[in-house]
Amino acid sequence: MFHANPAHGFWVRALVLLAGMAVFQPCLGETLQPQDHAAPPAQVRIALQWIPQSQFAGFYLAQQQGFYAAAGAEVTFVHANARRSSLEHLQDGEAELATVFLTDAMVAAAGAHDSPNAAHPVLIGQLVQRSNLMLLAWKDQGIEHLQDLSGHRISLWTGPFSAAIRTLLAERQIEYEPIPQNATVNLFLHGGVAACAAMEYNEYHRIWQAGVDEDRLTGFLLRDLGFDFPEDGLYARSDWLQHNHALAQRLWQATLAGWEYARAHPEQAVDLVLAEAERARVLTNRPHERWMLEHLLASIFPETAGESPTAGRLSPAAYTATAQALIASGLISEALPLTRFCPDCCAEDGPDEPC
Amino acid sequence: MNPAERMNPADLGIGPVPAKARLRNRLLVSTVGIAGLILCGLLLWNYLSFREHLTEEAQVRARFLADGAADRIDATLSGLQSLVDGMALSLSATSLDLTLEQMRTLQREALHQQPGLYGTTFAWLPERKPPDWGALAPFSYRDGDRLAYHDLAHDGLDYLDEDWFALPRFLGRAVWTEPYIHYTGKRMVTYSVPVWLASPDGPLLAGVVTSDIELDWLDRLLADLPLGEQGYALLISRNGVYISHPTDTIAMRESVFSLAEARGDxxxxxxxxxxxSGDPGMRPWIGWATGEKSWLAWGRLSTTGWTSAVVISQTQLDREIARLTQLQALAGGGGLILLFLAVGWIARSITRPITALSEAAPGIAAGNLDAPLPAPKGQDEIARLTTIFHAMRDRLKQYIADLEETTAARERINGELRIASDIQMDLVPKTFPAFPERNDMDLCAIIQPAREVGGDFYDFMLLDEEHVFLAIADVSGKGVPAALFMAVARSLLRAEAKIDRNPGRMLERLNDTLAEHNDACMFVTLFCAVVCLSDGTVTYANAGHNPPLWLRTTGSIEWIDSPTGIAAGPMAGLQYDTGHIQLAAGDGLLLYTDGVNEATDPDNQLFGNERLLERLHASQSLSCRETLDALLADILAHTGEAEQFDDITMMMFRRLS
Incomplete structure (x- = not known):
């Protein structure tokens, strides 16, 4: 359980901003400067991957607390849905920035591999440092170990989202019947599949909130099985970024500050998320959003991160591992070099191979 | 009785009756107290039995209402379910051999037939769609009062990912989806049935036929259930999500499990x-909003697999029971007050004469017989007692009046007796020395009369110069008869003594005279003697009297006890012998009545002859008067405070030289 003293909010915010500047300053070659108050704020749309939920608490807080305004931007959010992803919003120019799952972004960016001038998503900052992906299986269908999944139906999200699972199952040579998984876990709850893909911070808890106790389920956390791929990151389109690099960095710092604020004020963060959800007519409840926030915060600020400069950065090693999994699952043939996928990630660490 | 003799009732130890001991108060306290206890017992019993009964009834009602709600919802949904099942069967049976227009007509017909149906669709699995169909997922629905149409695949194949398609597709059976909020803002649920086409490889899924149903009517249905003031109903989905809940912010957002998580319960x-679990059930419950003890009962809907539940407040029931009991207690309390007043009135009417009697009685007890007594009223025991009191008081008054009269009469008689006694005393010579001119004899006599007039007398007289007559007598009985008889006997004796100086014959004649007309058989004991002073010869006779004593100068004292006869008076013809003795100079005679030797002390001990003799021995040197005074003093010393029943009469004679 995450605890924070709200009284320290100001200092936390200040320290995070300073730390962020210290980390990124060498990469950027320019500093975040307070905006000229006379200049009109930039209009920036940020596409968020899904309907309002705690996954985006830091963004809502950054806006509410005026961090984006301080960064010189007037930010509006575009929520993706099942019909239109945040990546599509970004690619189609309906948003300047977007949160995107790393694998999705890598698959999208891979297309630009052979076209140096093609617009592609560029990672500005990596939020979720670890994998929350998991497979959940019914014990009463005989699933105790991964191998038990052989011959069973497994529902998986289509596209790169479930790439790590597909790679894992392929590596373990598990033959299964893939069933496309939609936004709900009802097929799993009806027993229509033996296992389903789940995010630890979302579907897993949804299933628990449907009255299914842990002892009825077998869970396989991908990060425990060698597939600890980073997840959500903040992306911009490469062509937009060329002209707005400083703005993008300031917004990224503001976003991180928003997440720090959420870490210090989790209940305020949940309140804000619930208000956003209510406005968007999204049906949710406080315990679920609290659960999601706790897990997101643990993923954004891993315990090992502490004073480590890796918070907010994509590890080149993780990028390489993810690329290998995507290639193994056939989703891409070759990953975009990290220097193009995330130019700022390489600015500091020359020795890393991908850079 | 005169008023001065009346007593204060307080002196009789009769104080006022303490309030708590009053009959009326005791009657009130016991009657109303017992009635109050019975009332309390009844109320308690009533409360407990009511509570038990109503608790059982609440449970039965909760179960009944939960099942009833499930049945009523099922009744509505099953109609729609049957419609869609029928459509799916028809489509399957006809191998979906129909055009898009025919499908739309079928859908419109279904919407016409079923007002509860919001919309219906048939969505093809894309690869099964006949080429001539212009739509993958024709959807007919209500748009206000008109019917509208839309191809759900117009924007793409996203419908394939929707639960309403994916669930029946992959489960291979009809499915009620989880309720959802439609873009119109209404709660809805979709019933989806897979449609199969026959093929050599077995049935192939062709698509899914659905019906969308609005659920807002559920709130009204559940709100109309008679659940009492604090009761409420709810409906939860297969996933535990509240479809209907009295709290708006809970419905469609929270599940039982999210609330459990939020509350750490x-x-x-x-x-x-x-x-x-699918099984109906019931359990005690604490209302979330009110914190009241309640009963939660639930039943399962056979159509959707949802659970309908009702919460009936036990606390509310308890409050109603308590209110009912309070009303009963108030009514009972009012009854108790009426009973109190009624018993008070009855007790007062019963005890008023008793009280009046008890207030009047001490006056009577204290002697105020004129104190007013209450008049008897009615014919009850109190009236009888009052009548008896009246009679008793009257009898007492009469008795006291009689007693006063009797006492007055006795006083008068006593007065007369005192006069008689005085006369009697006047009859005997009381002047001593009797013969001061003579020095040859010493004579003295004393009579100490008893309280009542007695019949003792003594007498003496000189018959001539040489002979003196001495007599002492004791008439039987007391009072006036004895006094009269004494007077007669004395007069007769005096007369006889003058006629014949022989004492024996004197007594015989006296006896004969007394015996005449002596119907009362009175008698007299009498000793008489004639002393010749010159030679000391004494002749005497004794009619049953105490033997006199002869006190000789030698110091010896002898009883003169013979001859003697019986008392004179009862019968005529008695003979009395005359005795003789010779008195020497200085010898004395003591004549006395039985009042002397039979004088009794407080312990009833007689003075006795022995003591008489001792006293006389001690008094030999004394004169007659001194001897008698000493003797009387000794007798009185003996009797002390004891009442003197008999006259003490003594006469002493001494012959001097």
């Missing part, structure tokens, strides 16, 4: 799991 989670 594992028990609630278990309850939720029981409710989703």
């Amino acid at each position: 594992p028990g609630l989670r278990q309850v939720g799991q029981s409710m989703l």
Whole structure:
């Protein structure tokens, strides 16, 4: 359980901003400067991957607390849905920035591999440092170990989202019947599949909130099985970024500050998320959003991160591992070099191979 | 009785009756107290039995209403379910051999037939769609009062990912989806049935036929259930999500399990799991909003697999029971007050004469017989007692009046007796020395009369110069008869003594005279003697009297006890012998009545002859008067405070030289 003293909010915010500047300053070659108050704020749309939920608490807080305004931007959010992803919003120019799952972004960016001038998503900052992906299986269908999944139906999200699972199952040579998984876990709850893909911070808890106790389920956390791929990151389109690099960095710092604020004020963060959800007519409840926030915060600020400069950065090693999994699952043939996928990630660490 | 003799009732130890001991108060306290206790017992019994009964009834009602709600919802949904099942069967049976227009006509017909149906669609699995169909997922629905149409695949194949398509597709059976909020803002649920086409490889899924149903009517249905003031009903989906709940912010957002999580209540989670288990059930419950003890009962909908539940407040029931009991207690209390007044009135009417009697009685007890007594009223025991009191008082008054009269009469008689006694005393010579001119004899006599007039007398007289007559007598009985008889006997004796100096013959004649007309058989004991002073010869006769004593100068004292006869008076013809003795100079005679030797002390001990003799021995040197005075003093010393019943009469004679 995450605890924070709200009284320290100001200092936390200040320290995070300073730390962020210290980390990124060498990469950027320019500093975040307070905006000229006379200049009109930039209009920036940020596409968020899904309907309002705690996954985006830091963004809502950054806006509410005026961090984006301080960064010189007037930010509006575009929520993706099942019909239109945040990546599509970004690619189609309906948003300047977007949160995107790393694998999705890598698959999208891979297309630009052979076209140096093609617009592609560029990672500005990596939020979720670890994998929350998991497979959940019914014990009463005989699933105790991964191998038990052989011959069973497994529902998986289509596209790169479930790439790590597909790679894992392929590596373990598990033959299964893939069933496309939609936004709900009802097929799993009806027993229509033996296992389903789940995010630890979302579907897993949804299933628990449907009255299914842990002892009825077998869970396989991908990060425990060698597939600890980073997840959500903040992306911009490469062509937009060329002209707005400083703005993008300031917004990224503001976003991180928003997440720090959420870490210090989790209940305020949940309140804000619930208000956003209510406005968007999204049906949710406080315990679920609290659960999601706790897990997101643990993923954004891993315990090992502490004073480590890796918070907010994509590890080149993780990028390489993810690329290998995507290639193994056939989703891409070759990953975009990290220097193009995330130019700022390489600015500091020359020795890393991908850079 | 004169008023001065009346006593204060307080002196009789009769104080006022303490309030708590009063009959009326005791009657009131006991009657009303017992009635109050019975009332309390009845109220308690009533409360407990009511509570038990109503608790059982609440449970039965909760179960009944939960099942009833499930049945009523099922009744509505099953009609729609049957419609869609029928459509799916028809489509399957006809191998979906129909055009898009025919499908739309079928859908419109279904919407016309079923007002509860919001919309219906048939969505093809894309690869099964006949080429001539212009739509993959024709959807007919209500748009206000008109019917509208839309191809759900117009924007793409996203419908394939929707639960309403994916669930029947991959489960291979009809499915009620989880309720959802439609873009119109209404709660809806979709019933989806897979449609199969026959093929050599077995049935192939062609698509899914659905019906969308609005659910807002559920709130009204559940709100109309008679659940009491604090009762409420709810409906939860297969996933435990509240479809209907009295709190708006809970419905469609929270599940039983999210609430359990929010409240940190594992028990609630278990309850939720029981409710989703498919079995009806019931358990005690604490109302979330009110914190009141309640009963939660649930039943399962056979159509959707949802759970309908009702909460009936036990606390509310208890309050109603308590209110009912309070009303009963108020009514009972009012009755008790009426009983109190009625008993008070009755007790007062009963005890008023008793009280009046008890207030008047001490006056009577204290002697105020004129104190007013209450008049008897009616014919009851109190009236009887009052009448008796009246009679008793009257009898007492009469008795006291009689007593006063009797006492007055006796006083008068006593007065007369005192006069008689005085006369009697006047009859005997009381002047001593009797013969001061003579020095040859010493004579003295004393008579100490008793309280009542007695019949003793003594007498003496000189018959001539040489002879003196001495007599002492004791008439039987007391009072006036004895006094009269004494007077007669004395007069007769005096007369006889003058006629014949022989004492024996004197007594015989006296006896004969007394015996005449002596119907009362009175008698007299009498000793008489004639002393010749010159030679000391004494002749004497004794009619049953105490033997006199002869006190000789030698110091000896002898009883003169013979001859003697019986008392004179009862019968005529008695003979009395005359005795003789010779008195020497200085010898004395003591004549006395039985009042002397039979004088009794407070212990009833007689003075006795022995003591008489001792006293006389001690008094030999004394004169007659001194001797008698000493003797009387000794007798009185002996009797002390004891009452003197008999006259003490003594006469002493001494012959001097």
